Amino acid sequence: MQKKQTATIYDVASRVGVSLATVSRVVNGNSNVRESTKRKVLDAIEELGYHPNAVARGLASKKTTTIGVVMPDVTDMYYSELARGIDDVANMYHYDVLLTNTDEDPVRETMAVNNLASKQVDGIIFMGNELDREVLNTIAAVDAPVVLAGSLDEEGILPSVNIDYVAAVKEATELLIRNKHDRVALVTGPMVHAINKHHRLVGYQAGLKAANIAFDDSLLFATHQDYSAGLQVAEKIFAAQATAAVVYDDEVALGIMNYMRDHGKSVPEDFEIITSNDTKFAIVTRPELTSIGQPKYDIGAVAMRMLTKLMNNEVVDDMQVQLPHTFEKRGTTINPQP
């Protein structure tokens, strides 16, 4: 592969007969350049096929116009939809995105954040709830703003964008109870995660309490975040004699639904399900999944917008943003006729 000789700012300058500084000014849109010389510089740039070297620029200016995105898994529809919102807004503000998958492994999360720091990213969007002490310390030590998207830390102090999980899960639970269920299961991720322990569980218990139903922890299930985990947990849910479930992930919900149907139960007649993420998975099955409606794209977009402000040292009035959620009543719940 022959090295194509790429023109530098110096080549442009000497061709036009001006200094580096002048070329730099026109490239960066500085107005302090006479129109005629600007033209000449632009022409030379065109002729030479000059493209600024972003690495050199980054070293000199200490800004890379690159942000890091740390996420559990690109193939997880929930996170990839957030990522799309992030990327679109990032592009809008002329940032590029360095993407890292962590599978929610704190070790890899720590490595990812440190690595991004050494690459001098201007900011980081972090997704994933496995925010243990070490990850938190790493984030705190990084010399770049970090905002959480669709994720929460234990103390709730990091800048973040989410929905109100407590309210959403409470409403979902109440909806199921209103449909005459007194044994409603809650299916979440590990209880060591703040989002499950301090938000989803709290909302679930609040829903129970509002209906004077005693909390029964045998109705609590923690799973991995994939389809087969749903298939597996469904058997236990069945054994616990639950007749409905609030589920935190669409693929898990699908696993549960299919298990029930494969075992002779009808959904929603025998078992009702409300899922939480309303991804593409929710509408491709029959019945379609009733879901909490999350503005996923917007969560990503707003998080990224917040990050741009932080990177510019602008004031951000609300550091813990909660976007409104909705309910998408579809086929896995029995919905009263209006």
Next chain:
Amino acid sequence: MQKKQTATIYDVASRVGVSLATVSRVVNGNSNVRESTKRKVLDAIEELGYHPNAVARGLASKKTTTIGVVMPDVTDMYYSELARGIDDVANMYHYDVLLTNTDEDPVRETMAVNNLASKQVDGIIFMGNELDREVLNTIAAVDAPVVLAGSLDEEGILPSVNIDYVAAVKEATELLIRNKHDRVALVTGPMVHAINKHHRLVGYQAGLKAANIAFDDSLLFATHQDYSAGLQVAEKIFAAQATAAVVYDDEVALGIMNYMRDHGKSVPEDFEIITSNDTKFAIVTRPELTSIGQPKYDIGAVAMRMLTKLMNNEVVDDMQVQLPHTFEKRGTTINPQP
């Protein structure tokens, strides 16, 4: 936000009382350093919390250990599964990934490639079939190796990793014909794309020909690559009196299946479907989708591995790799009992 003063290689050197070069050597694992000084340097690095600045390193060494990934859409399961394979292998070889979504818009694809070039990426993985002249020219002009993953250019000259689409679609078509269908529809993307015109269509026609069935272009359908496109095209397929279809995308296939079922047809009894990507979507529905089995993760992984070789100027014997495909016979086809 107070600027945390980050230590530089110079700080480490002066603290230990050695030169920059020595510190650089231990950081980069150069063996030409006495064990005792190496220890001292390592200690100083630890104490100072020194982290090499990758931007400075990139400028000096002309290697960024960063690659670019250009893809249509992260939320498209087919491409995100490829991306996961790419990312894992990239990490293995200590590359970071700069990700860009293009929605298969040639203008954005061109911009993305140029932008990645200015960021001095060491290589690029390109996904998407909208490879028009301008995109191709841009790719050719870039001073970094490019490999296509799950994508094909018109001339078939760019390094690429795929399955044998001709054979796969031919087999799928034949399978349907063997099931007594003489009106098998082919659903693909736009015929201006090489992968559709020169591969899928060719395979389809070969399958027809092997069974002495005349090609009827009213059985050919081009769609967008999403669920609602499937819902829409299904009506036309129905009108064309096709009784089976080979479909290029799982979401589209799901749209077709659901349309048929919502309109009183049973799948597979009244209408058989073979889809092509075998993503997570294929197994969450009832019936599950029969699919061409593609090693998607591997396609990404092999593409990335090939890119590492190209970046190291190693010889790559086969520049157009075809990975083996399989058939996953599931519920949308009538499968003979063995």
Next chain:
DNA sequence: TTGAAAGCGCTAACAT
């Protein structure tokens, strides 16, 4: 409006 010059933090010959 333009230029000169000093870095940004590191690598990579070349010496020693």
Next chain:
DNA sequence: ATGTTAGCGCTTTCAA
């Protein structure tokens, strides 16, 4: 085994 010295390509004061 270690140090010296140029850069890498650009931004950014500070002068003029």
